[in-house]
Amino acid sequence: MGSLLAVDLGLKTGLALFSENGKLVWYRSHNFGTTDRLRHAVPGIINTTSDLTALVIEGGGNLATVWEKEAERRGIMLIQIGAEKWRQLFLYDREQRSGTDAKKYAGEMARKVIEWSAAPRPTALRHDTAEAIMIGLWGITSPSELES
Numbered sequence: 682m683g684s685l686l687a688v689d690l691g692l693k694t695g696l697a698l699f700s701e702n703g704k705l706v707w708y709r710s711h712n713f714g715t716t717d718r719l720r721h722a723v724p725g726i727i728n729t730t731s732d733l734t735a736l737v738i739e740g741g742g743n744l745a746t747v748w749e750k751e752a753e754r755r756g757i758m759l760i761q762i763g764a765e766k767w768r769q770l771f772l773y774d775r776e777q778r779s780g781t782d783a784k785k786y787a788g789e790m791a792r793k794v795i796e797w798s799a800a801p802r803p804t805a806l807r808h809d810t811a812e813a814i815m816i817g818l819w820g821i822t823s824p825s826e827l828e829s
Contacts (some may be wrong), residue, residue: 683732687817688748690740692719697817698730698733705798705817708791710810716743719779719808723751728738733757739764740811760820764812784808794818 682701689695692715697708713719727733736752736759738745745761752759768787770775772797776786791811795802 683734684730684738685735685817685820686727686730686733687820688699688736688738689809689814689816690738690742690744690748691809691814692716692744693807693809694719695807695811695813696726697810697813699817701732703821705794705800705814707800708795708810710807710813716747719744720747723747726794727751727755727757737762737816739750739767755809759824761765762816762819767815770819771815784812787811789790791815 684701684706685699687697687699690786691711693712695708695710698706700706711722713722733755734757736748736757737758738748738761740825741761747759751757764783768783771790772783775782788806788808788811790813791806791814792803793816815823
C-alpha cells in the first residue's frame with residue numbers, strides 16, 4: 682500500500698497525509714470558501730503525492746462527492762466514515778460526550794501523533810486538521826477496513 686490522505690470534510694477542510702510506513706508526512710487546513718473552489722483544488726491536492734493509494738474522508742454530501750469523483754477517476758480507494766468511527770477507537774466515552782470535548786481530546790492526541798512522526802510542530806492546530814490526523818490514524822490502523 683502507498684500513502685493515505687485523510688480529509689475532514691468542510692469548506693474549511695483538514696488534510697493529513699500518511700506515508701506507506703504509517704508516519705504523518707504533512708498536515709494542514711484550507712478554507713476553500715465555496716464548493717467550486719474545492720472542486721478545482723482537489724486534483725492539485727491529490728497530485729502532491731505520486732504514490733497515493735487510499736483516501737479516507739469524514740463527512741458526506743456534495744463535498745464528499747467532489748473527492749469521490751476524483752478518487753474514482755484516478756483509481757484511488759476511497760473510504761467514507763463518520764466521526765464516531767475513529768472516535769470510538771481513540772477516545773474514551775467521557776472524552777466524546779460533546780463535540781467540543783471530542784475536538785479538544787482529538788487535538789491533544791493529534792499533537793502526540795505529530796511528535797511521534799517527527800513532523801514539524803504546529804504553531805496552532807485547528808480542530809479540522811487535528812481531526813484529519815485522527816482520521817488518517819484510524820485509516821492506517823484499520824487495514825481490514827481498507828481492504829474490504
